[in-house]
Structures are given as C-alpha cells and as structure tokens.
Amino acid sequence: MLYAAMVAVLVTMVLALARAFMGPGLYNRILAINMFGTKTVLFVAVLGFLVGEPEFLDIGLLYALVNFVAVIAVLRLTHYDELLVEGSGDESP
Amino acid sequence: MSASLVAELVSGVLLAAGGLFVISGGVGLLRFPDFYTRIHAVGITDSAGAGLILLGLLFHTTSWDTAVRLVLILLFMVLTGPTATHALAQAARRDGVHVWREGERRR
C-alpha cells in the first residue's frame, strides 16, 4: 500500500504542475504550487518508509515549514502595500 | 491474528483511502471551474489526504522518534494549511477575482 500511496501522490504532483502551467492567472498558479509543496512533504515521508529510512521525515518537517513561509512570502511580495494599509491593489491576475 | 498484522492492515486501509483523496483533489484541481472552487479541491488533499496518509504511516512504524515526527508534521499541516489557504483566498478576494456562479463559462 505504500506503493499505492506513492503513486497517488506522484500523479497528483503532476496534475498540480499541469494546473500551475495552465494558470490562468497568478492565483491559480500560487494555489497549484502550494499544493505541489504539501504533496512534496507527503512524497518525502512515504519515500522514507519505502527505502526504510524514516529519518527522511526531518526533511519533510522542514519542507512543510518552508512551503508555508514561501506562500506567505509570495503574497507579501505581490500584496506588500495591502498587508500594511487597507486598500485595493492593481495587480491583475 | 497478531497485533502487528492488525496494524499493517489498518495502515494499508488508511494509506489507500488517503491516496484516493489525494488523487481526487488533484483531479478536482484540473476539473473545477474557477479559482475558488479549486481551493476546495486542494482542501481535500491537504486535510483528508495528508491526514490519512500520515496516520497510515503512523500505524506502519514502531519507533518512537518516527511517530513523534509524523505527529508533528500532521500538526504543522493542520495549523499552516488553512492559514496559507485563507491568506491566498483573501488576497484574491481583495484583488476582485471573480466568483464563478452556476451556468457561467469556466475560467
């Protein structure tokens, strides 16, 4: 069943990449990349069990945090003034 | 039936269910018509999919270290997942990303 879970995660990563390439627009891409990131965490975790090295989980733990920070950072980048002052951005998706 | 066999069985069922949810979310990400509805699809993989797979791995291990790490990853994902999603949705909402209604063309 580890293999089945692995295949499921890999297929979903490919689907997420497809959505990231197709877009349309900024938000669909960020969403897809965020999903790709969380699936990477699962990928690393399951891979660790498959090759018998559960120490991989440390990498997964780190990746879970980095992925979260990355999404917030991208939003911070595209919406910097909005997060400070209430107002509308002119960012077109 | 020995205890370890039962654990293996439970683990297998959880992993299979988790995999199914993960794929459902991936397909939903492609099939759903707009940004907001796609967020719901991603939500399945982040909550049910990730949760069931990590629980499945939890039943797969006997070591304490590994179990603690799995629980921590699950905790992080439950805490950060909705927060990131909410930040994204709020940003899109403020930017005026259109909410798709039934019957409209998909975008």
Place this chain on the structure above:
Amino acid sequence: MVWMLRLTLPLAGFWLVLSGHYTFLLLSLGALTLVIVTWIAWRTDTVDRAGVALHLSPRLPLYLLWLAKEVFLASVAVSRQVWSLRPALRPAVDLTPVGDMSELSQVIYANSITLTPGTLSLTVDDNGVEVHSLKASDIGELQAGEMHGRVRRLEVR
C-alpha cells in the same frame, strides 16, 4: 521577560525532541541556536506578546476529533463532486456571524471553516466570517451554529 521564556521553553523542548543526540557538543550547539533565535526575535520585535496559547481548554482534543469527523465527511462529499460526470456546483458567498468571540476563537473558527473542504473563509472581522462554499446549504449549516458553539465552548475554562 515572560514572553521570552514563553518562546524559548517550547523551542528548547522542540529541539530536544527532534535532536535525539544528547552529547555535550550538540547540546551546547542547541543552546547557542536558542540564544541566537531569541535574540533575533527580540531584535525584529516579531513576537506578539500573547505567546503560545497552551492554556486552551481540555476540551481541545475532543473538538479536534469532532473536526476530523466533519473534515472526513466533507471530503467524501467534495470527492464525489470531483468524480461525478456533471459536477453539481452551486458556489455561494455569504456571511456567518461570529458573535462576541475572542480573537483566538475567531482564528480557530475561521481555520476550522477553511480546513473543512467545501467551505472556505474569505475575510474575517468582527461582523463575521465571509464564507465561500460549494453549495449554499453548507453555509446554512455554519449559520445554524454547531461549529460556532463548539468553538465557543473551548473558551470556557
């Protein structure tokens, strides 16, 4: 000073759990990173004085179990939409009131809404949570207030 302890002690515990190596060298390196991290947090002034909410009520595990059940049921419902030939999506956006919740409870409430597939919190303020959902009845369920009540009961000490 208290906020510093509130930051440092959980970090120290976290480090000890994840490290697994308790030699003198690694322990002193761990202590050094703790000092550096605390110093950076102090310099950037990013720590909100509220600290970590470890004083939440003992009902929290029970709430999480209930939430897990809700998440599972909602996931099954959304998955069925994904695989159906003609998905019956009727997205709706509406406000669900928060009442006089504390800030922490508002966060828990909004995050629980987002965590459940099918409902998604768009904006949060004192008027309520603006929810996007795949079908209007999901918002109706939120407005009926079972989740709201359960989050409220977490506040009671």
